[in-house]
Every structure is written in structure tokens, then in C-alpha cells.
Amino acid sequence: MDKIVALAKRRGFIYPGSDIYGGITGFWDYGPMGVELKNNIKKEWWKTEVYDREDVVGIDAAIVMNPAVWVASGHVAAFSDPLVECKICHQRFRSDKPEEIKAHEKNHSGKKAEWTEPKQFNLLVKAELGVVDKQETYLRGEITQGVFINFKNVVDSTRKKIPFGIAQIGKAFRNEITPGNFTFRSREFEQMELEFFIRPDDTEGDKWFAYWKEQRMEWYKSLGINPANLRYRDHAPDERAHYARFATDIEYNAPFGWSEFEGIHHRGDWDLSRHKLKYKDPSTNEEYTPWVIETSGGVDRALLFFLIDAFREEEVNGKTRTVLKLNPKLAPVKAAIFPLQKDEALRKIALEIHNSLKIKIVTEFDDAGNIGKMYRRQDEIGTPFCVTIDYQTKEDNSVTVRDRDTMKQERIPIINLEKYLWERIKNI
Ligand code: ATP
Numbered sequence: 001m002d003k004i005v006a007l008a009k010r011r012g013f014i015y016p017g018s019d020i021y022g023g024i025t026g027f028w029d030y031g032p033m034g035v036e037l038k039n040n041i042k043k044e045w046w047k048t049e050v051y052d053r054e055d056v057v058g059i060d061a062a063i064v065m066n067p068a069v070w071v072a073s074g075h076v077a078a079f080s081d082p083l084v085e086c087k088i089c090h091q092r093f094r095s096d097k098p099e100e101i102k103a104h105e106k107n108h109s110g111k112k113a114e115w116t117e118p119k120q121f122n123l124l125v126k127a128e129l130g131v132v133d134k135q136e137t138y139l140r141g142e143i144t145q146g147v148f149i150n151f152k153n154v155v156d157s158t159r160k161k162i163p164f165g166i167a168q169i170g171k172a173f174r175n176e177i178t179p180g181n182f183t184f185r186s187r188e189f190e191q192m193e194l195e196f197f198i199r200p201d202d203t204e205g206d207k208w209f210a211y212w213k214e215q216r217m218e219w220y221k222s223l224g225i226n227p228a229n230l231r232y233r234d235h236a237p238d239e240r241a242h243y244a245r246f247a248t249d250i251e252y253n254a255p256f257g258w259s260e261f262e263g264i265h266h267r268g269d270w271d272l273s274r275h276k277l278k279y280k281d282p283s284t285n286e287e288y289t290p291w292v293i294e295t296s297g298g299v300d301r302a303l304l305f306f307l308i309d310a311f312r313e314e315e316v317n318g319k320t321r322t323v324l325k326l327n328p329k330l331a332p333v334k335a336a337i338f339p340l341q342k343d344e345a346l347r348k349i350a351l352e353i354h355n356s357l358k359i360k361i362v363t364e365f366d367d368a369g370n371i372g373k374m375y376r377r378q379d380e381i382g383t384p385f386c387v388t389i390d391y392q393t394k395e396d397n398s399v400t401v402r403d404r405d406t407m408k409q410e411r412i413p414i415i416n417l418e419k420y421l422w423e424r425i426k427n428i
Contacts, residue, residue, distance in 0.1 A: 001255045004308055005182055007322065011381050013037065013307065014183060026179030026187030033381050034303070036332030036362065038190075041302050042169050044329055045192045048219055049167045056165040056194065057158055061146025063171060064127060067137040072274045073145050075124055075138075078242040082118035083177050094177050096239070099257055125173040125187070139173035144294065146170070147195045148271040155279065162279060162290055163208065165196035169299065181256045183300045190299035195267075197279070197290040205245075205266055208293045213248055213264050216295050220250065220261065220302075224327035225309050229253040230261075243270040252305045261305060262297035306330060310382060316407070324382030325405055328425045333383045334361045335421050338374050340390040342367070350389040353399070353414065361421055379404060385421055 008014040013034040017027030030038055050058045070076050084095045088108050093100055095118040105113040125139040140146065147166045154166055169192045179185050196212065198204045213232065221227055235247040245266040251258045269289040272278070280287045310324040328334060337354040339346035347367055354365040364383070366374050371388070378386050386402040392411075393399055399417060400409045412420050 001182065003313075003322075004255075004304075004311055007311070007324075007380060008034070008182075008307065011377070013381075026176055026185075028183050028186060028300070033332040037306070037326075037330060038299060038303055040330045040332070041299055041306065042190075042192065044223060045219070045297075046167070046169065049165075049192075049194050053165075055160070055163060056167050056196075057154060057160060058167045059147060059150055059154065060168065060170065061143070061150060063140050063173075064129070064137055065140060065145065065149065067135075069145050069149055069275075070124060070138050070141070073148075073271060074242050074274065075141055075145075076122070079124055079141055080120040080122045081177055083121040084118050085116040087114040087116065092177050097178070100178060121175070121177055123174040123176065125175050141172060141174055142296070143168050143170045143172050143191045143193055144195060144271070144296070147193070148275055148277070151197070151272060151275075151277050151279075159282075161282065163196065163198045163204075165194050167192075167194045169193075181254070181259075183304050184254070184256070184259060186300060189301075191296060192299055192302075193294060193296045196293045196295075198293060200269055200288055200291045205268075205291055205293070209246070209248075209264065209266050212293050212295050213250075216262055216264060216297070217250055223306070223330060224325075225252070225305065229309060231258065233258070233260075241265070243267045252309075254305065254308060259301075261301060262295065265294040265296065267292040267294050321376070321379060323379040323404060326382035326384075328384040331382045331384050332362070333364045333378070333381060334425050335385040335387055336364045336366055336374070336378045336383050337387045338366050338371070338389070340371060340388050342369050343391075345394060346389045346391070349393055353387065353389070353417065357418060357421070360418065361425065375402070384424065387417065 011033055012031030015029045015031055016023045017029050018024045046058065050056050082095045083092055085092050086104060088111060091104065093104060095101065124141045127137050127139050129135045129137060147168055154160065170190065171188060172191050173188050176185050176187050179187055196208060198208050217230060220230060229252055231251050233249045233251050240247050245268045247263055247265045249260040250262045252261045268291050271292060273289050278287050279290050306326065307324065310326045312323050312325055314321045314323060335357065337350050339350040351365060354363050357363045368374055375386060384404045388400045388402065397414050398411050399414055401412050401420065402409045
């Protein structure tokens with residue numbers, strides 16, 4: 001983990017939030033590489049969940065909602081985690097995370113661990129609006145409620161028929177008791193969620209729950225996560241959130257133990273009935289409260305696990321090469337373009353190639369001069385291809401393309417370069 005955290009900062013993926021003021025627990029800032037990786041994850045998710053399907057539409061609801069939403073949704077009453085305090089050092093933990101409790105008890109080896117009784121601690125972050133007549137509300141604790149309260153608007157404006165889904169990506173905020181494990185548990189984070197509305201029927205519920213479980217697992221695999229590092233874990237009845245009929249997590253084998261990537265929840269009619277919303281079938285006029293199957297993933301967790309899974313240290317000619325073997329679709333930079341020698345003519349050709357490619361593919365130009373250092377930097381940010389311009393380029397208009405994973409070089413005519421890269425990136 002230390003290596004991932006160091007690389008994330010060194011190469012501009014993730015910085016501690018408010019770094020120059022000593023940081024702020026549970027908040028992180030994404031740097032130039034991090035924002036690209038994050039955008040690519042979101043773009044891939046949106047493509048799979050919305051563009052590739054006929055039965056899903058997207059929305060983007062406000063972060064701040066009428067506080068009545070959170071009363072109706074049950075979050076004001078029940079969105080809480082059980083907090084316990086270590087009586088020796090007064091650090092606070094969640095009693096429903098036995099691994100974290102055990103890990104902490106080891107710090108006090110020799111002394112008998114003693115904990116306070118668990119107290120329910122509400123996770124909603126309060127916000128105050130207005131200047132004179134102040135109104136107290138919340139920053140959304142999950143993005144889902146913005147979808148439910150717009151259910152009728154979406155049905156009326158799109159004429160989507162059940163079964164159909166509404167997708168959304170956006171920020172959520174939680175007063176987490178134990179933010180930690182780098183960005184894994186933060187207080188501000190982004191979620192990518194699908195609420196899929198179905199007929200209230202057990203057979204339909206089982207069918208769609210199984211379907212979405214599989215779809216979501218496949219998505220992580222299709223973007224290169226090693227299948228051996230993925231598993232499902234069903235929630236025990238006493239572990240389920242207040243809205244869930246049943247729930248399964250997709251977990252990742254992180255350096256800090258198997259951890260939730262994403263949750264698949266059968267929310268039944270909990271939310272729509274709390275918001276008093278129904279659906280009328282336009283062909284049969286039958287009216288009912290749909291059930292909801294939800295897939296709820298964290299963008300920041302996905303980013304962290306993609307980084308961890310892609311991270312490699314390899315021995316090359318007696319030296320260690322650090323490389324991020326990210327799927328090219330996710331890589332922040334798709335191709336780096338460099339002149340091999342400090343030569344004005346080569347630099348000019350390299351810039352021309354960069355300028356013509358960059359409007360279609362994210363490319364980076366670098367002329368720092370030391371080819372070893374330039375490769376090292378690109379390997380560490382996961383750039384799948386490095387294109388080098390050398391003296392032969394002046395003679396025959398060809399360049400060399402180095403593959404990040406095999407480190408093999410191929411000579412390609414400039415005229416074929418865009419097609420060559422495009423076929424291998426298949427992204428944009
Ligand atoms: P945990 O038990 O790990 O705190 P949770 O079960 O409360 O998570 P959900 O409410 O199911 O999480 O949220 C859905 C998804 O949102 C999670 O799978 C995760 O990817 C993401 N997520 C939730 N809380 C956080 C957080 N504090 N920081 C980063 N991502 C989060």
C-alpha cells in the first residue's frame with residue numbers, strides 16, 4: 001500500500017486533501033493523472049450502463065435536497081453505524097468491522113482491550129442554507145435518493161416502460177467514523193449507481209438481481225481486474241442496510257483484506273413507497289409500486305483497486321521497473337511522443353505528430369531528453385504506447401512504437417500511426 005500511495009502522489013494521481021494546511025481526514029484531491037483515470041472509469045461505466053443499452057437513461061440530480069427526502073428515505077432515523085471507543089486511547093471504531101477492531105487491539109498488546117458500548121452514529125453530513133432564515137439540511141449520503149424523487153419526472157418525460165433503469169454518477173458525503181485505507185473510506189466520495197425498476201414479483205426480483213450481479217462482476221473483469229482478486233459476498237440479514245431485502249457485495253482482494261468494491265441491493269419497494277410514488281402501466285392501466293434492484297459502486301474505490309491491481313514491479317536488466325498495467329481504455333495518457341535526441345528537426349516532427357493526434361487520443365509530448373527517464377515516467381502512469389522520433393524518421397517517415405507491457409519496439413510509418421494506436425486502444 002505504501003508504494004501505491006507514494007506513486008499516486010509522485011505521479012499526480014491522488015494528493016491528500018488540503019495538503020499545505022496539514023490535510024483534512026477523509027478528503028482527497030485528484031491530480032492531472034487521477035482526474036483522467038477517474039473520468040475514464042466514469043466514461044466506461046456510462047457507456048456500459050447507458051449508451052450500450054436501450055432500457056437505461058441517465059440523470060444528474062442536485063447534491064442538496066429538501067431535508068424531507070432524508071426523513072422519508074429513512075436515513076435520518078437509520079443511516080448509522082455502531083460506534084465504539086477504545087478506552088485506552090479513545091480512538092473510535094465501527095463495531096461492525098471486526099477486522100479493524102482486531103487490528104487496533106494489537107496496538108495495545110499486553111493490555112486488555114476495553115471498548116465502550118456501541119452507540120449508533122448518524123452518518124449524514126449537515127449543511128446550513130440561507131442567510132437570515134437558516135434552513136438545516138444534508139449533503140446527500142447516497143446519490144440514490146435523487147433518482148427516486150425524480151422517478152415520476154423521468155417516466156413522464158421519457159415514456160420508459162418497466163423494466164427500465166436510471167443511472168447516475170455523483171458525489172456523496174458521509175461522516176465516516178473510521179475514514180482510512182487511503183481513499184477506500186473517505187468522507188467525500190463519488191458513486192456510480194443504477195436503479196433498475198421492475199414489477200413487484202419474486203421471480204422478476206430474483207431474475208434481475210442475478211442478472212445485475214453478473215453484469216457488474218463482468219464489467220470489472222472486462223477492464224482488466226484479475227478475476228482471482230474478485231469475489232461475491234452475500235450480506236447476512238443483520239448486516240443489511242435498512243432498505244435492503246437482500247444484498248451482495250462484489251469484493252476485491254486488497255492489501256488490507258477483502259473489501260467492498262460495489263454493492264448489489266434488492267431495495268424492494270422501500271424507497272418509492274416512502275416517497276409515495278407509483279407507476280401506471282400505459283398498456284394495462286395497472287398501477288403498482290415497482291421494486292428496485294440497485295448496483296452501487298464507488299468511483300474512488302474503483303480507481304484505487306484499478307491502481308492496486310495494475311501495479312507491478314519487474315526486474316529488467318538488473319533494475320526494478322515500476323509499471324501500471326492499466327487497461328488502455330483506462331490509462332490516463334494513451335501515447336507519449338518523444339524526440340529521441342535533442343534535435344530541433346526531430347522535436348518539430350514530434351510536436352506535429354502530438355498536435356495531430358491529441359485531438360483524437362490523449363497524448364503527451366515530452367522532450368526532457370533522457371529516454372530512460374521518459375520511459376520510466378510513462379510506465380509509472382500506465383501509458384500503453386511510447387512513440388519515438390529519431391534520425392531515421394527524417395529519412396523514411398517512420399517512428400518506433402514501444403509497447404508498455406512487452407517493451408518490444410516496432411517501426412511504423414507515420415501515416416499508419418493513428419490507426420495502429422486506435423486499434424489497440426479502442427476507447428474513444
Ligand atoms: P462500507 O461498509 O465499506 O462503509 P457501505 O456498505 O456503507 O460501505 P454502500 O452504502 O453500499 O457502502 O455504498 C455503495 C458504494 O459506495 C460502496 O460499495 C463503495 O464503493 C462506495 N462507498 C460507500 N462509502 C464510501 C466511502 N466512505 N468512501 C468511498 N467509497 C464509498
